Amino acid sequence: MGDRQASSNGSAGNVRRLEDGEYHREGDTSPPVRREQILFTALDLVNGDRDVQYGDPNETHRCIAEMWRALLYRDDADIPINASTVAAMMVCVKLVRAVRNPTYMDSWVDIAAYAALGAEMAE
Numbered sequence: 651m652g653d654r655q656a657s658s659n660g661s662a663g664n665v666r667r668l669e670d671g672e673y674h675r676e677g678d679t680s681p682p683v684r685r686e687q688i689l690f691t692a693l694d695l696v697n698g699d700r701d702v703q704y705g706d707p708n709e710t711h712r713c714i715a716e717m718w719r720a721l722l723y724r725d726d727a728d729i730p731i732n733a734s735t736v737a738a739m740m741v742c743v744k745l746v747r748a749v750r751n752p753t754y755m756d757s758w759v760d761i762a763a764y765a766a767l768g769a770e771m772a773e
Contacts, residue, residue, distance in 0.1 A: 704750045717742035737768030 696707070704710050718739055722729045729735065741764045748757040 703754055704747050710746055710750065713746045714743050717746065732771075734768045734772035737764045737771060740764045741768070 701707070721738060721742060722731070722735075741761055744757045744761045744764065747754070748761065751757065
């Protein structure tokens, strides 16, 4: 990913990503900058890897919303949103991702993990 520069509200200079993968302020020996590191990592993911793996985020989230709507809607009762329901909702997220990139094994593993957790939490 190389060096990235970001304003750090003018007080401590530029922020750079060093060989250790951490983001540091130039000339500063304090611990790595966590806030900037998180934001730069998120930026790299949403503008790179995730777009490539799962496609257009608007379409992906629209599909997830449709699945959640189907999961949570019943004419005769409100579906409680508890821990096992959230696990089922996460299975929906991972299913959408698995359909968009079926060779990415992490999604299939996550589906199995959320299903197992959901069943355990429903007991």
